[in-house]
Amino acid sequence: MVDRLADKVIVITGAGSGIGAHTATICAQAGAAVVCADVDLAAAERTVASLAESGARSLAVQVDVSNASAADAMAATALEAFGKIDGLFANAGITGEGSVTSVSLADWNRVIAVNLSGVFLSCRAVLPSMVAAESGAIVATSSIGGLVGVPNIAAYAAAKGGVTGLVRQMAVDYAPSGVRVNAICPGTIPTPLVVSAYKQRDYIAGGVDEAFARAASRFPLGRVGTLDDAALLTLYLLSDESGWMTGQSLAVDGGVSTAGWQVGQ
Ligand code: NAI
Numbered sequence: 001m002v003d004r005l006a007d008k009v010i011v012i013t014g015a016g017s018g019i020g021a022h023t024a025t026i027c028a029q030a031g032a033a034v035v036c037a038d039v040d041l042a043a044a045e046r047t048v049a050s051l052a053e054s055g056a057r058s059l060a061v062q063v064d065v066s067n068a069s070a071a072d073a074m075a076a077t078a079l080e081a082f083g084k085i086d087g088l089f090a091n092a093g094i095t096g097e098g099s100v101t102s103v104s105l106a107d108w109n110r111v112i113a114v115n116l117s118g119v120f121l122s123c124r125a126v127l128p129s130m131v132a133a134e135s136g137a138i139v140a141t142s143s144i145g146g147l148v149g150v151p152n153i154a155a156y157a158a159a160k161g162g163v164t165g166l167v168r169q170m171a172v173d174y175a176p177s178g179v180r181v182n183a184i185c186p187g188t189i190p191t192p193l194v195v196s197a198y199k200q201r202d203y204i205a206g207g208v209d210e211a212f213a214r215a216a217s218r219f220p221l222g223r224v225g226t227l228d229d230a231a232l233l234t235l236y237l238l239s240d241e242s243g244w245m246t247g248q249s250l251a252v253d254g255g256v257s258t259a260g261w262q263v264g265q
Pocket residue numbers: 013014015016017018019020037038039040043063064065066091092093094114118141142143144185186187188189190191192193194
């Protein structure tokens with residue numbers, strides 16, 4: 001894995017936990033300097049501490065991605081520390097339970113603010129330096145909920161579907177400037193976010209392991225995802241290996257978006 005991101009500077013939002021934290025590790029192992037941004041500064045600092053053990057250059061930054069000036073400050077801090085931004089993994093996100101008739105307007109607005117506007121604001125913050133450099137790779141985290149109908153997540157699905165549309169749109173706008181924009185659409189990967197969603201769905205009565213075992217049985221490939229499944233696709237999309245790909249939203253989901261989502265999953 002060494003050198004796939006050699007000399008690159010990668011900014012990762014939601015780097016304090018789950019998919020973002022693991023992708024930070026994978027990017028550092030691939031040779032990148034990593035800016036670990038999260039609303040939870042202590043969590044981002046834990047990720048940075050674990051990267052430092054292997055000698056990687058990294059920096060923790062506190063950001064609420066739904067806040068425009070905080071997103072701008074994140075990019076400015078990265079540029080000040082490392083002089084350039086080669087890649088952005090716009091990954092920070094929160095759960096969003098409820099149908100259109102049950103979700104409150106406040107919950108709807110918060111999920112859209114973090115999961116969709118947060119991607120917009122993070123991209124807007126890093127794009128000027130990428131455009132000036134005529135080079136850059138952005139990866140956003142959508143979801144299979146952005147590709148197929150998943151029950152009872154109206155705000156989350158709207159935000160993630162919005163991310164896939166935004167990725168297509170930005171790909172077209174910034175291709176002439178040498179900037180590529182793609183999205184990953186993961187299926188269920190055990191992280192604190194999914195445990196929180198399962199709790200809200202009453203899906204976890206028999207315990208976390210039992211809930212994930214039940215979920216696994218509904219994926220055509222017979223298991224839920226791993227952090228590597230999401231991080232290694234992201235690594236590919238951030239690296240020059242995917243240099244002729246832009247505007248794509250790629251499912252990494254054990255085949256479930258092809259076979260169809262089942263109620264309860
Ligand atoms: P996680 O809960 O482990 O990590 C999310 C991180 O985002 C946390 O460190 C949290 O502090 C941070 N965060 C939350 N709100 C933020 C904000 N306003 N500004 C900055 N940071 C913020 O969750 P996970 O699973 O790693 O999720 C990462 C992304 O993957 C999210 O966008 C999620 O929607 C998406 N996703 C996750 C799937 C899964 O099964 N785990 C499936 C599909 C998509």
